[in-house]
Amino acid sequence: MQQDNKIKKQQIIGMLVSIAIVIIMYFMPAPADLGVAGWRTISILLVFLILLVTEAFPAGVICIITLILMPVLGAVPSIGDGFTGFANPVTFFILASFGISAAIAKMPIAHRILLVIIRLLKGSTRGIIFGIMVCTALFSSMVSNIPTTAIFMGIALGFLDIFEDEDEKKRTGKALMIAIPVSAMVGGVMTPAGSSLNLLVIGMLEQMTGITVSFVQWMVFGIPLAIVILPAAWLIITKVYHPADMDPDRLKAYVNTLNTHDKMDIKEKFVILVTLIMLVCWIASSWFPVFNVTMVALCGLFCLFLPKIGALTWDEFVKSVSWQVFFLVGTVLTLGTAISANGIGNWLVASFMPEQMSITGPILIAICGFIGFAMLIVVPVAPAFIAVLAPAMISVAANCGYSPAILMIILGICAGNAYLLPLDTVPMITYSKGFYKMSEMPKSTALIQVILVVLMAVWFPLAGSIVGFI
Incomplete structure (x- = not known):
């Protein structure tokens, strides 16, 4: 019963915080260098993430709420633009x-x-x-x-x-x-x-x-x-x-x-x-x-x-078919399109990072890899994680004069190797059998993730030159 109450409180908090974000950011003036559509897109993205993390609704329902908010709040020009992700192959x-x-x-x-x-x-x-x-x-x-x-x-x-x-x-x-x-x-x-x-x-x-x-x-x-x-x-x-x-x-x-x-x-x-x-x-x-x-x-x-x-x-x-996954991917692709079209990635990088950086190659790859795995703890839902970081990765690549393809592959690999804790759907399948505790998984997987980042830093510059990305 205590667990049920805890879950209900968490869901209520998620709904209340989401409503507050929509109201505050709707009436708050948008940054001059971002625009209203971009500002509203950020508010929808925050609502999407908070609802997912707090499990306020089933994931599919959260996707439906997000798809409704996008044209209603003006993040996309029309209703049709709010469903572009579902037309993606x-x-x-x-x-x-x-x-x-x-x-x-x-x-x-x-x-x-x-x-x-x-x-x-x-x-x-x-x-x-x-x-x-x-x-x-x-x-x-x-x-x-x-x-x-x-x-x-x-x-x-x-x-x-x-x-x-x-x-x-x-x-x-x-x-x-x-x-x-x-x-x-x-x-x-x-x-x-x-x-x-x-x-x-x-x-x-x-x-x-x-x-x-x-x-x-x-x-x-x-x-x-x-x-x-x-x-x-x-x-x-x-x-x-x-x-x-x-x-x-x-x-x-x-x-x-x-x-x-x-x-x-x-x-x-x-x-x-x-x-x-x-x-x-x-x-x-x-x-x-x-x-x-x-x-x-x-x-x-x-x-x-x-x-x-x-x-x-x-x-x-x-x-x-997991219709939850289908809705998540379609919604994330739609959000990603809006984030790109409204210039949010470039705005984030311009606001929080230097205009030009001299970091390239293994050091840049290692930094992106470690940031990716750290962010997965905060945003443990892989599709949402990709939606948040993809525009920023592309902007970082542009500022560093590096291949955006390589940084995006790193992003995909980090999202696909979310096993520091059994929060992702894949490790959750075996975690449910009760053979290990949540605190026992990082004893091995933390080191595996570190090795993975080091290997990417060593191999990816060479691989990029082989396939023509560098």
């Missing part, structure tokens, strides 16, 4: 990704890959954790982080049932339940298809600057980063949480539970074929614009509905 890519994830989850593909890795690693507990992390990261490079985490959490829970000693199960479970969301988020940086956040920053970059980041260009930044950070994360997690060793006979029994039918049925083969074709087309899109990333995803989704060989029904697709 990114929103439809996200819809398609939910269906593709649902089809893959129905098939025993994950179990087959995990079985091969366990056999290759000869099967110690730490080896199995590494195998699960690798599988999770590989899946997450093509599939949304949330369903990937849910799939491999189920596999990990089956593995944990082998431990009879409660302390051993708890220690091993703690390591696994932290390793899985970390791996999903790390894998999500490998390709633009790995996370809707990647597509979100790419879309906002193109809207605000006209610069396009191709599928392969993103991979040049993301894949080497993931290859290095994943084993580093495994070492840190297993050192910090000390998973228990396992009896060889019990390991053998677990391997037997992973055994699936010797032969794949036609539906599993078809899902693999469609996924591989999509991957090839996404890579080819870097040279052949006809292979648009969203169009490829939609075509792949359509194929999964085909009778007899398809693995997905319409009802399964509808159930798989």
